[in-house]
Amino acid sequence: MSIPIPTIKRFPSYLRILNQAKDAGKKYISATNLAEELGLNPIQVRKDISSTGIEGKPKIGFDIEELIHYITHVLGWDNTTDALIVGAGNLGSAIARYDGFASYGLKIVAIFDKSTEKIGTSVGSFTVKSMESLNRFIMENRISIAVITVPAIQAQAVCDLLVKCGIRGIWNFAPKDLKVPESVVVQRTDLATSFAVLSVKLSKKLAESDDLDSDEDMI
Amino acid sequence: MSIPIPTIKRFPSYLRILNQAKDAGKKYISATNLAEELGLNPIQVRKDISSTGIEGKPKIGFDIEELIHYITHVLGWDNTTDALIVGAGNLGSAIARYDGFASYGLKIVAIFDKSTEKIGTSVGSFTVKSMESLNRFIMENRISIAVITVPAIQAQAVCDLLVKCGIRGIWNFAPKDLKVPESVVVQRTDLATSFAVLSVKLSKKLAESDDLDSDEDMI
DNA sequence: ATCAAATCGATAAAATTTTACCCGTATCTT
DNA sequence: AAGATACGGGTAAAATTTTATCGATTTGAT
Secondary structure, three states: OOOOHHHHHHHHHHHHHHHHHHHOOOOEEOHHHHHHHHOOOHHHHHHHHHOOOOOOEOOOEEEHHHHHHHHHHHOOOOOOEEEEEEOOOHHHHHHHHOOOHHHHOEEEEEEEEOOOOOOOOEEOOEEOEEHHHHHHHHHHHOOOEEEEOOOHHHHHHHHHHHHHOOOOEEEEOOOOOOOOOOOOEEEEOOHHHHHHHHHHHHHHHHHHHHHHHHHHHHO | OOOOHHHHHHHHHHHHHHHHHHHOOOOEEOHHHHHHHHOOOHHHHHHHHHOOOOOOEOOOEEEHHHHHHHHHHHHOOOOOEEEEEEOOOHHHHHHHHOOOHHHHOEEEEEEEEOOOOOOOOEEOOEEOEEHHHHHHHHHHHOOOEEEEOOOHHHHHHHHHHHHHOOOOEEEEOOOOOOOOOOOOEEEEOOHHHHHHHHHHHHHHHHHHHHHHHHHHHHO
């Protein structure tokens, strides 16, 4: 019944390819095709798709529209959710200006910062609001998702405040593991984590090619 | 011998806590302690640490300095690697201005863009360079890592160019699954993927608390 | 109309990752 | 000095995720 997290993580990539294929005028796509496009195992793609309950046709593949519809629904991206950003630094500003969230069903509606120098200035189409106005804003606009882009040292305090204001989902870009009550969901997006994987894979790869080099020398 | 990817992904978090503890003047830390700090299972922490070969002392824990040293080494963060950014948009600029990469052993040394309007302008402490100068720059400075922050539609072309120039590791922020030769490593950092997980967990959580609410109504 | 090729779906095997369990050891308390 | 406690380490079990296998189905070609 519940869909594995790794599958959830692949869904956005599927969506990208599917939308691309749809735009290209295609009506069906096979798991094999999707897999090639993403560098995945076709069997895995079929399994992922099967978790949505959608059925395909042998020799044809899956109905693209149907896949898009169901995956979007499973991700909850078919309804737009309003969110706010706390932290108008480099990253927060970049996120505020990014216009690609619409396709994730996410709509940034405000950005907050505690610095008096930033309050009132504009970031993209927003005017930076004060932390004092945060509580009221969340209540009045029934916001349930917040994006944290403050420095690590302030992250927990901001998080606590957000939770107190009733925020239920936190997308955390600060390099800090936040503690929240059981009723709140935190998802961390950490550059360090991502880069760690790149670092290790790269060293391994470089070591491999060094090995090859020395092998070749021996010929 | 080879360390599991999930372990690698947890290492940066360990490092953060360890450095924090070190700064607080502590000399030892237990797996239990680390686990609490990060919301992990202590057994898992011990297992992760055991993959570095470091041994702890019962009732005391692990030597913090030693842990920091080994984890940093495993991640290859003990030597600084130069990297460049391609794409001086919002995200590229934010990354160029971010000064936290030093602790990952990563040093951004230049930023490139194809837009004639951006070339020559400054982003943080850098001056945006032209794509024409990319090849020469990579050669002369022996760059092996590149960060891609161009729009999805240009990502593959930029990637191909980088590979041709000899780049071996690509940190891809574009929402696109890049195809590269076997000798090149790509790591994608995708906002959509991260947000997908948040979306699904949040809907589940909200559904749960709805259930609770209705349960309570029945009392 | 028959056969080959492509693909799906279900089940099971393999691989990976997480968690449990038990024992030994160092420290602290009384 | 004895015993309780906190913790590490090793082995094994459990859970999760990925991959393989095989039969069934649809299409297109001969």
